Amino acid sequence: MDTLSNYIFPNEFHITWTVMIVLYPYITGMVAGAFIVSSFYHVFNMEKLKTVARFALVSSLAFLLFATVPLLNHLGRPERAFYIMMTPNFSSAMSGFGFIYSFYMIIVVLEIWLSYRVEIIDKYNKSNGIVKFIYLVVLLGNANDNENTRRFDKRLVIALASFGIPVACILHGYVGFLFGSIKANPWWSTPLMFIIFIFSAIVSGLAVLIFLYQFVHWMRKRSIDQDCLDLMAKWLWGFMIIAVTLELMEVLSISYENTERWAILRQLIDGKLKLSYVYLQIGLFSIVPFIMLTITSLSKIKNTKVKNLTIWIASVMLLLQVLFMRWNVVIGGQLVSKSMRGFTEYFPGLWDKEGLIVSFLIILVPFVLLYLFDKVFPFFGEKSH
Amino acid sequence: MEKIERRQFIKLGLFSTAGILVGSFFAFAKTEKDIEVNSYEDLLKFDWGYIVDTTRCIGCGSCVRACKVENEVPEGYFRTWVERFEITKDETVYVDSPKGAIEGFNRDNAQTAEIVKAFFVPKLCNHCYDAPCIQVCPVGASYRSPDKVVLVDKEHCVGCGYCVQACPYGVRYINEEKGVADKCTLCYHRIQKGLAPACVNSCPRNARIYGNLKDPNSEINKVLHQRRYGLLKPDLGTNPKCFYIGLDKEVK
Secondary structure: OOEOOOOOOHHHOOOOOOHHHHHHHHHHHHHHHHHHHHHHHHHHOOHHHHHHHHHHHHHHHHHHHHHHHHHHHHOOOHHHOOHHHHOOOOOOHHHHHHHHHHHHHHHHHHHHHHHOHHHHHHHHHHOOHHHHHHHHHHOOOOOOOOHHHHHHHHHHHHHHHHHHHHHHHHHHHHHHHHHHOOOOOOOOOOOOHHHHHHHHHHHHHHHHHHHHHHHHHHHOOOOOOHHHHHHHHHHHHHHHHHHHHHHHHHHHHHHHHOOHHHHHHHHHHHOOOHHHHHHHHHHHHHHHHHHHHHHHHHOOOOOHHHHHHHHHHHHHHHHHHHHHHHHHHHHHHHHEOOOOOOEOOOOOOOOOOOOHHHHHHHHHHHHHHHHHHHHHOOOOOOOOO | OOOOOHHHHHHHHHHHHHHHHHHHHHHHOOOOOOOOOOOHHHHOOOOEEEEEEOOOOOOOOHHHHHHHHHHOOOOOOOOEEEEEEEEEOOOOEEEEOHHHHOOOOOOOOOOOOOEEEEEEEEEEOOOOOOOHHHHHOOOOOEEEOOOOOEEEOOOOOOOOOHHHHHOOOOOOEEEOOOOEEEOOOOOHHHHOOOOOOHHHHHOOOOOEEEEEOOOOOOHHHHHHHHOOEEOOOHHHOOOOOEEEEOOOOOOO
């Protein structure tokens, strides 16, 4: 039977999860992805990635520190946010959030502390007065630096990094699970969701590292570590193939099963999400970077400037791909009425509390934080003046 | 036969009319027996259930208005609403619920087509036995009372909105003023005193019935034993406690 009226339940005129909830998985995705890249170096001994290993780790922390900001901005009662850890209801997928998040934060902070310990000791030795005292506090009162301590620290970093990989996957896969386990929502409810989230996280993590690494080096007119960049571009290429394939397989399997939910999802994809999903997420921001990265990965381009620019543009496009993917999942799922007979509308306001300007600021702050961190501990060696 | 005087005849007529009126008021009054709830154990004697008789509903919207007033439901949100289904000769389905039917319905939906079947379906929280909203609440603010009503602790809810996403029936919303989740409580403040929920009380057609499922002699059990009924979205395994008499397959 056809449905002519676009019927939605009367409580569905306002969507509950706004663009803030789009940002949260986007930011944690970069957290998890960047962390996994740094672990490639620490755990799997990929020496080529040494250039970006620490940078990846600090980026991970910068994003992690701000991942909860959009959530707090969205909560109806942000002052009660800690109830999630004080009175957790363990039957809820969301209740583990506080614990997983804090646990992961501890791992990242410890790993950064250990890998910067030598630099902090150096700063401590060179400074005087109150600054010296601050460094001593940061060092937890222990300024010993010799072969033994360095070896011990390195071992600890490897242990933390290898432990951190599953935790990073859990942190982000779990966000996917939050959506995938909602049986009431036909667009979310799929066990593939958390796997898709893990792979898209790695894509966004790699993409943001390539984007920043090249950007910083261009701004400072420094030479790029080509081996490192090539390797990251290849990994990005591989992971984006897996991520996009999974995203398409999900829709394919729903359409092939052809149950009641496909009737409404088909209209969603062909209607409300046509631009953001079909044209942008899949068309422009998946297929085009795929072709670009295929060329840079497989063919031997002698002109490294052209090659690096291609990689950089592809990484920017993939960052947007993941952003659109989050939008299409979070917002797209809520556009479908649970009456299965219609769609609601949503577009964030510009100046709203949960609007576009605030979203832009939330995304921008981690980058500012990275810039400030770089002032104290330069990521890529001392600046050449 | 003794001739009745005109005056006497009128008197008799008036008294008997008044008698029928007062009598029918008691006969059809919807107040249940007095309920005594003094302890936790007393609460365990109850399992509140609900029947919506879609064959009786006329879509007047009294229930929606009564609920709004009784529970101070914010503008634009609904704890209960009424849907209108119109099915035409060529099997096209028109559904609407303008402003939750708070002002009832106008003849303005399927104007041109020939309608072969039409009915109204009131909706409200199903107070499911396996409520997904309770399952997903991260802080345990959504809970089931000992007498099996799904409620929200407004002093504890963080307003994350996960329950709103999890409810397959769209009965939850975030009360923007209070920043917490909100929904039908079956007028918990009333049923505890033996009063009917506002929607049940205001229904002119007895299309809404509530009662204690644990009491074998309750009206709700009598009706459930006599009539055939359906549940909304039974495939989702939520085990709803709101039973729909005369449910059409088009209702979701």
